[in-house]
Amino acid sequence: xxxxxxxxxxxxxxxxxxxxxxxxxxxxxxxxxxxxxxxxxxxxxxxxxxxxxxxxxxxxxxxxxxxxxxxxxxxxxxxxxxxxxxxxxxxxxxxxxxxxxxxxxxxxxxxxxxxxxxxxxxxxxxxxxxxxxxxxxxxxxxxxxxxxxxxxxxxxxxxxxxxxxxxxxxxxxxxxxxxxxxxxxxxxxxxxxxxxxxxxxxxxxxxxxxxxxxxxxxxxxxxxxxxxxxxxxxxxxxxxxxxxxxxxxxxxxxxxxxxxxxxxxxxxxxxxxxxxxxxxxxxxxxxxxxxxxxxxxxxxxxxxxxxxxxxxxxxxxxxxxxxxxxxxxxxxxxxxxxxxxxxxxxxxxxxxxxxxxxxxxxxxxxxxxxxxxxxxxxxxxxxxxxxxxxxxxxxxxxxxxxxxxxxxxxxxxxxxxxxxxxxxxxxxxxxxxxxxxxxxxxxxxxxxxxxxxxxxxxxxxxxxxxxxxxxxxxxxxxxxxxxxxxxxxxxxxxxxxxxxxxxxxxxxx
Amino acid sequence: xxxxxxxxxxxxxxxxxxxxxxxxxxxxxxxxxxxxxxxxxxxxxxxxxxxxxxxxxxxxxxxxxxxxxxxxxxxxxxxxxxxxxxxxxxxxxxxxxxxxxxxxxxxxxxxxxxxxxxxxxxxxxxxxxxxxxxxxxxxxxxxxxxxxxxxxxxxxxxxxxxxxxxxxxxxxxxxxxxxxxxxxxxxxxxxxxxxxxxxxxxxxxxxxxxxxxxxxxxxxxxxxxxxxxxxxxxxxxxxxxxxxxxxxxxxxxxxxxxxxxxxxxxxxxxxxxxxxxxxxxxxxxxxxxxxxxxxxxxxxxxxxxxxxxxxxxxxxxxxxxxxxxxxxxxxxxxxxxxxxxxxxxxxxxxxxxxxxxxxxxxxxxxxxxxxxxxxxxxxxxxxxxxxxxxxxxxxxxxxxxxxxxxxxxxxxxx
Numbered sequence: 001x002x003x004x005x006x007x008x009x010x011x012x013x014x015x016x017x018x019x020x021x022x023x024x025x026x027x028x029x030x031x032x033x034x035x036x037x038x039x040x041x042x043x044x045x046x047x048x049x050x051x052x053x054x055x056x057x058x059x060x061x062x063x064x065x066x067x068x069x070x071x072x073x074x075x076x077x078x079x080x081x082x083x084x085x086x087x088x089x090x091x092x093x094x095x096x097x098x099x100x101x102x103x104x105x106x107x108x109x110x111x112x113x114x115x116x117x118x119x120x121x122x123x124x125x126x127x128x129x130x131x132x133x134x135x136x137x138x139x140x141x142x143x144x145x146x147x148x149x150x151x152x153x154x155x156x157x158x159x160x161x162x163x164x165x166x167x168x169x170x171x172x173x174x175x176x177x178x179x180x181x182x183x184x185x186x187x188x189x190x191x192x193x194x195x196x197x198x199x200x201x202x203x204x205x206x207x208x209x210x211x212x213x214x215x216x217x218x219x220x221x222x223x224x225x226x227x228x229x230x231x232x233x234x235x236x237x238x239x240x241x242x243x244x245x246x247x248x249x250x251x252x253x254x255x256x257x258x259x260x261x262x263x264x265x266x267x268x269x270x271x272x273x274x275x276x277x278x279x280x281x282x283x284x285x286x287x288x289x290x291x292x293x294x295x296x297x298x299x300x301x302x303x304x305x306x307x308x309x310x311x312x313x314x315x316x317x318x319x320x321x322x323x324x325x326x327x328x329x330x331x332x333x334x335x336x337x338x339x340x341x342x343x344x345x346x347x348x349x350x351x352x353x354x355x356x357x358x359x360x361x362x363x364x365x366x367x368x369x370x371x372x373x374x375x376x377x378x379x380x381x382x383x384x385x386x387x388x389x390x391x392x393x394x395x396x397x398x399x400x401x402x403x404x405x406x407x408x409x410x411x412x413x414x415x416x417x418x419x420x421x422x423x424x425x426x427x428x429x430x431x432x433x434x435x436x437x438x439x440x441x442x443x444x445x446x447x448x449x450x451x452x453x454x455x456x457x458x459x460x461x462x463x464x465x466x467x468x469x470x471x472x473x474x475x476x477x478x479x480x481x482x483x484x485x486x487x488x489x490x491x492x493x494x495x496x497x498x499x500x501x502x503x504x505x506x507x508x509x
Numbered sequence: 510x511x512x513x514x515x516x517x518x519x520x521x522x523x524x525x526x527x528x529x530x531x532x533x534x535x536x537x538x539x540x541x542x543x544x545x546x547x548x549x550x551x552x553x554x555x556x557x558x559x560x561x562x563x564x565x566x567x568x569x570x571x572x573x574x575x576x577x578x579x580x581x582x583x584x585x586x587x588x589x590x591x592x593x594x595x596x597x598x599x600x601x602x603x604x605x606x607x608x609x610x611x612x613x614x615x616x617x618x619x620x621x622x623x624x625x626x627x628x629x630x631x632x633x634x635x636x637x638x639x640x641x642x643x644x645x646x647x648x649x650x651x652x653x654x655x656x657x658x659x660x661x662x663x664x665x666x667x668x669x670x671x672x673x674x675x676x677x678x679x680x681x682x683x684x685x686x687x688x689x690x691x692x693x694x695x696x697x698x699x700x701x702x703x704x705x706x707x708x709x710x711x712x713x714x715x716x717x718x719x720x721x722x723x724x725x726x727x728x729x730x731x732x733x734x735x736x737x738x739x740x741x742x743x744x745x746x747x748x749x750x751x752x753x754x755x756x757x758x759x760x761x762x763x764x765x766x767x768x769x770x771x772x773x774x775x776x777x778x779x780x781x782x783x784x785x786x787x788x789x790x791x792x793x794x795x796x797x798x799x800x801x802x803x804x805x806x807x808x809x810x811x812x813x814x815x816x817x818x819x820x821x822x823x824x825x826x827x828x829x830x831x832x833x834x835x836x837x838x839x840x841x842x843x844x845x846x847x848x849x850x851x852x853x854x855x856x857x858x859x860x861x862x863x864x865x866x867x868x869x870x871x872x873x874x875x876x877x878x879x880x881x882x883x884x885x886x887x888x889x890x891x892x893x894x895x896x897x898x899x900x901x902x903x904x905x906x907x908x909x910x911x912x913x914x915x916x917x918x919x920x921x922x923x
Binding site: 313420 | 730731734735736790796800801803806808809867868
């Protein structure tokens with residue numbers, strides 16, 4: 001009898017033409033929190049899909065031993081019956097159903113005559129909610145609570161299935177710091193109750209906080225498993241990328257020129273609740289060759305500011321003035337904004353940035369088709385050439401530009417989005433969370449691209465919820481809180497402490 | 510995707526980065542042909558249906574007169590299918606086209622018969638009414654934001670009702686000859702009377718030449734820009750096959766009455782709309798909107814404007830279909846256009862359009878429409894009743910889309 005709750009031995013999984021996992025071994029001790037790290041496409045998710053039966057027994061080679069018993073799962077239901085529950089990055093909750101209904105979905109509590117016993121359902125749900133520390137009425141609809149709380153509902157749902165091994169796939173990717181902290185504490189709390197967890201994450205600081213051991217996967221192979229006492233960020237990064245990352249941010253010597261963009265008293269209200277001010281008299285400017293960061297907590301109005309500026313894509317009752325090279329411009333529609341040389345790369349590439357069923361080529365040209373127009377027709381060979389140039393210069397990893405963007409990894413998708421906007425030839429680029437959901441290696445590439453654009457004399461505004469990243473790449477940072485600019489610092493003076501103070505500064509009441 | 514050194518343009522040209530040309534040439538060719546067959550599955554389905562019914566009807570299906578009938582009988586559905594597939598690509602639907610066709614047909618009866626206007630003026634006015642119908646529906650869909658399903662469901666009732674109002678519970682009939690030519694006229698005997706019409710043959714020959722020249726030019730252009738092209742042998746095989754089909758088609762028409770006017774209208778529409786969808790900014794915007802409306806909006810595409818004009822366009826095409834149908838029957842009646850919308854929608858989906866939008870082609874919709882046409886025609890020749898025809902068509906629609914879904918899943922697409 002070993003102390004391991006789970007052992008995966010020699011797991012090999014091939015897809016047509018690709019070996020996704022090659023002889024991967026993973027041992028998870030009973031009652032520990034085990035982190036799995038790796039770049040996107042390293043094979044983490046594939047490994048978890050093998051474990052949870054999404055890829056059924058027979059489609060892979062190797063053995064899975066769970067609680068000293070070799071298991072052969074046919075599907076998710078099989079693995080859940082044994083107490084293995086996986087919570088995916090994209091939450092699987094039905095927005096129009098209540099918390100309690102979601103928790104007991106497909107596991108309904110029945111009373112007499114096989115009908116659902118709602119009193120019992122809500123009562124049991126509230127007990128589970130208490131266990132995960134969520135103070136919400138179980139009859140509240142999922143759509144009415146935030147992502148952080150939804151994540152907790154997912155965990156409550158897992159608890160209702162008497163989970164022994166909880167797998168969390170990037171659980172904090174969409175959460176703000178406060179919600180992340182709560183979630184991580186909950187994982188530790190559940191550990192105290194004897195629940196083993198596997199957590200897949202990119203965020204090294206949170207791994208350090210919760211994990212008892214870390215397994216790093218690269219290119220479908222296990223590199224090593226590190227015990228808590230030996231974990232350092234540098235070691236994990238080195239394992240993940242296979243080389244030392246001396247600097248996480250590329251060197252950048254700013255050559256700052258004249259002012260490109262100036263925004264004065266920019267104000268926007270909530271699109272439905274038009275009395276609520278979301279962006280409050282924002283004043284800022286960007287100069288040529290300058291990288292300006294906007295820091296703010298979740299809900300500070302960062303994206304709302306950017307999107308209201310970019311063709312009034314967000315909000316209502318928008319007022320304020322925009323100047324480009326000293327001349328006032330109008331940006332009331334996206335087309336106008338683009339025409340005046342403003343570009344906005346969204347924080348949510350899949351929903352707002354890309355046409356995933358279309359190829360790389362047509363995504364890159366999407367915002368600039370007029371440039372390719374000749375005698376009223378789109379010059380499609382020229383379009384191919386342009387796209388190919390971007391594929392090379394941006395290092396988009398795809399065999400050709402006819403690959404659908406839905407099939408690319410997050411980093412490569414982001415490069416397509418950036419290519420689209422660079423091709424529109426803007427003066428000012430607003431990049432909203434440019435490295436969200438991207439692995440370490442690709443992040444470095446994105447930073448290099450940002451530097452290159454600044455070196456070409458473009459003005460760059462970067463919005464990011466990762467403060468170290470923002471301070472690592474910007475020349476100057478603004479802090480945003482409750483829709484207001486609460487401070488502006490050159491990066492040399494912007495310590496994380498100083499920034500956090502500005503970012504949490506409340507409105508004088 | 511973890512290849513650290515992406516192939517350069519030079520490498521990409523020799524087909525996905527194969528450095529050793531001899532080793533992979535054959536498999537490369539085969540994979541090309543297989544991929545092509547997958548893409549052209551709908552085309553192969555059409556051939557299969559034609560061959561099947563040619564056998565089942567003892568060759569009657571392919572007789573010159575019947576070939577000619579096939580075109581004329583299905584012309585209005587094909588016209589509708591062109592507009593419908595565009596609407597579907599943008600992520601909408603139009604349930605009203607049958608009623609609009611009836612309404613416009615009735616109006617044209619008033620213009621051409623009751624008021625005695627010249628045929629060309631009647632046609633222009635009728636198309637204008639179609640455009641106005643499109644403006645009406647486009648306004649609600651694009652600028653008020655009501656789902657097209659609802660707006661056009663309402664339109665289906667509204668314009669059916671208005672058609673009855675215009676007709677005043679009677680048929681309007683006996684249209685002038687020039688008007689009737691839209692539906693059953695032929696371009697023939699221009700060079701005198703022959704057993705086999707030389708003009709039709711000449712046009713057929715020109716069509717083949719134009720096709721070859723266009724294909725070769727496209728291929729050259731793509732090669733010049735270092736793009737992947739299909740293997741020469743397969744390219745030629747395909748061209749020969751299509752040329753033979755066109756030749757046979759032209760010969761059949763030539764030995765009957767010549768080129769139907771409806772076919773000329775159709776050919777022009779297919780060419781123009783093919784270019785619009787593939788090569789113009791407007792067409793590209795339609796695909797972009799259907800693929801991801803939010804992303805299209807944030808790329809500066811004026812989505813509302815595109816939606817609006819799509820429905821105006823659909824209105825005009827529905828009007829044209831109504832004219833062709835009325836001309837063919839020489840009668841504007843209350844039951845005209847009944848069920849047209851369903852045939853047009855089926856044609857688009859059989860032709861590979863996706864319910865979620867973003868995917869589809871004019872060519873696919875035309876072939877889808879032809880499959881339905883051949884089914885109708887073949888089963889009628891065999892004496893199969895209308896009830897079974899309905900059931901079979903429903904089944905074909907289901908199977909075609911199921912095949913498409915299966916195909917996409919197998920190739921790992923979403």
